[in-house]
Amino acid sequence: xxxxxxxxxxxxxxxxxxxxxxxxxxxxxxxxxxxxxxxxxxxxxxxxxxxxxxxxxxxxxxxxxxxxxxxxxxxxxxxxxxxxxxxxxxxxxxxxxxxxxxxxxxxxxxxxxx
Amino acid sequence: xxxxxxxxxxxxxxxxxxxxxxxxxxxxxxxxxxxxxxxxxxxxxxxxxxxxxxxxxxxxxxxxxxxxxxxxxxxxxxxxxxxxxxxxxxxxxxxxxxxxxxxxxxxxxxxxxxxxxxxxxxxxxxxxxxxxxxxxxxxxxxxxxxxxxxxxxxxxxxxxxxxxxxxxxxxxxxxxxxxxxxxxxxxxxxxxxxxxxxxxxxxxxx
Numbered sequence: 001x002x003x004x005x006x007x008x009x010x011x012x013x014x015x016x017x018x019x020x021x022x023x024x025x026x027x028x029x030x031x032x033x034x035x036x037x038x039x040x041x042x043x044x045x046x047x048x049x050x051x052x053x054x055x056x057x058x059x060x061x062x063x064x065x066x067x068x069x070x071x072x073x074x075x076x077x078x079x080x081x082x083x084x085x086x087x088x089x090x091x092x093x094x095x096x097x098x099x100x101x102x103x104x105x106x107x108x109x110x111x112x113x114x
Numbered sequence: 115x116x117x118x119x120x121x122x123x124x125x126x127x128x129x130x131x132x133x134x135x136x137x138x139x140x141x142x143x144x145x146x147x148x149x150x151x152x153x154x155x156x157x158x159x160x161x162x163x164x165x166x167x168x169x170x171x172x173x174x175x176x177x178x179x180x181x182x183x184x185x186x187x188x189x190x191x192x193x194x195x196x197x198x199x200x201x202x203x204x205x206x207x208x209x210x211x212x213x214x215x216x217x218x219x220x221x222x223x224x225x226x227x228x229x230x231x232x233x234x235x236x237x238x239x240x241x242x243x244x245x246x247x248x249x250x251x252x253x254x255x256x257x258x259x260x261x262x263x264x265x266x267x268x269x270x271x272x273x274x275x276x277x278x279x280x281x282x283x284x285x286x287x288x289x290x291x292x293x294x295x296x297x298x299x300x301x302x303x304x305x306x307x308x309x310x311x312x313x314x315x316x317x318x319x320x
Contacts, residue, residue, distance in 0.1 A: 020128070028203055035196045042192065042310070046185055049315045056319040067311040071304050078199045079300045085132070089145035096149030100156030107160025 034077040041066045120283035126208045131293035133286050140290045148301050155305050158260060159312060162253040166317070170248040173241050175317030180234075184314045187230045188306065191265075194223035195303040198296045205292050210283050213292065217272055220299065224269050231262050254313070261309055264302050271295055 045063040048054055054062065076082045081090055117134055127133040132141055166175060201216035235255075238244075245255045272295055279288045 024203060024206060028200075031196065031199050031203070035192070038192055039189070042185075042188055042307075045311060045315060046181065049318050050181060059319055060316055063311050063315050067307050070307050074195070074300050074304045074307070078195060079297055088142055092142075092145045092149040093152065096152035100152045103153060103156040104160040104163065107157065108164045111161070111164025 030077050034073045038070050038073055041070050117287040118282075118285050120285055121208060121289075123208055126284075127286075130205065130208075130284060130286060130289035132290070134290075137286065137290035140294060144294045144297060148297065151301065155257075155260070155308075158253075158257040159308065162257045162313065165249040165253040166313075167250065168248060169243075169250040172243050172247040172251060175250070175254075175313070178238055178241060178243055179314050179317050181314065181318065183230060183234060184310060187227050187234075188310050190223050190227045190230070191303050191306050194220045194227070195300050197223065198299045202293060202296045205284060205289060208284055213284070214276060214280070217276055217292075217295075221269060221272050221276075224265055224272075224299075228262065228265050228269065231258070231265075235259075258309060258313060261302070261305050264305070268295070268299055268302055271298070 045066045048059050048062055048066075075093065080086065081093070117136070121127075121130065130137075132138050169175075197216045197219045201213045201220065204210075204213040204216060243254070244251055246252070275288075275291055275295060279285075279291075282288060284292075
């Protein structure tokens, strides 16, 4: 029966391993939910245009909003920005997105006014 | 420990992709690169948005685009993004065969996407929509083609990465490489979400 008594170190190790397995299981669930959400958002955006029932200007705003929501799912769930130790990547991406928004606005403005 | 040594379940770190200084640097550097890529694609999107109605005598986006085809392409790429995140989950569990399997599925879906895009471009050229037919043509092929080139690059990247490391298991040296490829692939999907919305869906409402 001696081999049934575990030393404290292996118990801690086992405990950590169970914690990690649970965390991974949770993560997999988040990935699946995120996938279903993105499929749904794509389908909604597709039908908003395909059905031709929504006014054009509203439809454009609507599908752009859906695209932005989808991107947040990608960045935060699939690219793990929600995980610990991602402060630097968040700043990198946020500044990239900021410059990107200014770039799109100014290029469109330049072409329109010319 | 040697970074090229096959990791075992006993010595497997919680974050193999960031367990070495090199891995940490790659991780930070790659995110900076993605921030820069965002700006690069923004220049192409801005130009396209400004020029998208200038199609001269050629067909307009509304006449050209076939939404069902693009919808199918979107689903392929979205699913490939999921399979690559599954590969990362396998990476975190030191399951190298399952990692290889999910990346192979990602690769196949990426090839499917690229095939659809090539078919689409050939079809457009026959309709008189070419790179030089109008400002709309140039802006369209530059933006969508540049994304397609990113998909092609990703396909070559994962093919060589898998082939080179096929029998090596997961090591501290290749874990960051697998991880970064998955980040890249998600980013390519992020860009496609905007191409699908801005180019194709918005193209249909004029």
